[in-house]
Amino acid sequence: MKGSTLAMNKNKFVYTAFLAIAFAATFSACKDKRSTGLEYARNMYDPIAYNPDQPNKNFKDGKTAQLPPAHTKPVGFTEYDEYPNTKEGYEAAGVSMVNPLPVDTVNLAQGKHLFTVFCSPCHGEKGDGQGHLVKIEKFSGVPAYQTGSSSRGGNMADLTAGKIYHTITYGVNNMGSHASQISPTDRWKVVMYVQQLQKGQ
Numbered sequence: 001m002k003g004s005t006l007a008m009n010k011n012k013f014v015y016t017a018f019l020a021i022a023f024a025a026t027f028s029a030c031k032d033k034r035s036t037g038l039e040y041a042r043n044m045y046d047p048i049a050y051n052p053d054q055p056n057k058n059f060k061d062g063k064t065a066q067l068p069p070a071h072t073k074p075v076g077f078t079e080y081d082e083y084p085n086t087k088e089g090y091e092a093a094g095v096s097m098v099n100p101l102p103v104d105t106v107n108l109a110q111g112k113h114l115f116t117v118f119c120s121p122c123h124g125e126k127g128d129g130q131g132h133l134v135k136i137e138k139f140s141g142v143p144a145y146q147t148g149s150s151s152r153g154g155n156m157a158d159l160t161a162g163k164i165y166h167t168i169t170y171g172v173n174n175m176g177s178h179a180s181q182i183s184p185t186d187r188w189k190v191v192m193y194v195q196q197l198q199k200g201q
């Protein structure tokens with residue numbers, strides 16, 4: 001009899017103690033509105049590595065985000081320095097650059113798709129220079145690939161692969177560069193398709 005009363009009291013005590021601790025833990029976070037309260041394993045919140053915007057005493061200028069060393073190249077980056085955005089660069093590209101991709105139905109189909117997305121709004125689906133933007137008079141002076149002439153001399157139909165690639169990369173006058181939208185490999189697919197349009201195919 002005596003023993004069971006003691007056991008009950010012990011249970012009550014544990015229960016009360018538990019409630020008190022839970023209460024304290026819950027409301028300890030309420031003192032300061034900005035406080036996150038009791039945090040368990042704080043080091044799991046803080047990354048060991050520096051965040052890019054954090055001060056960093058390991059570098060002379062005290063910043064974490066450092067510029068990459070000079071001449072660093074991103075993985076997969078293709079150099080296009082030998083054909084600069086000049087008349088000479090354009091002519092040189094026109095003579096020396098060859099399409100590295102085989103002309104096949106897959107590459108042509110992908111080229112056609114990219115052309116439809118990126119070029120046809122101005123150049124027209126058939127490359128006749130009558131794209132949607134030209135029709136609604138938002139754009140003008142788009143030469144037809146089959147019959148037009150290039151502002152840099154010669155017929156549009158005679159533009160070589162390298163000249164078309166150079167144009168996609170840098171743009172020309174009112175036509176902007178498409179280098180950031182179309183990867184080098186995809187540019188060659190577009191070139192392949194434009195060369196079909198030049199022949200009126």
Ligand code: HEC
Nearest residue numbers: 118119122141142150151152164167168172173174175178
């Ligand atoms: C915003 C309209 C516009 C878009 C989009 C556009 N072009 Fe052009 N493109 C022009 C205009 C305008 C010219 C004529 C520029 C000039 O020679 O003054 C031109 C000229 C060209 C030429 C002739 C360059 C030369 O050497 O004379 C080629 C080739 C060409 N574009 C290909 C493309 C391809 C391929 C795309 C898609 C990746 C494209 N263009 C997207 C407007 C556009």
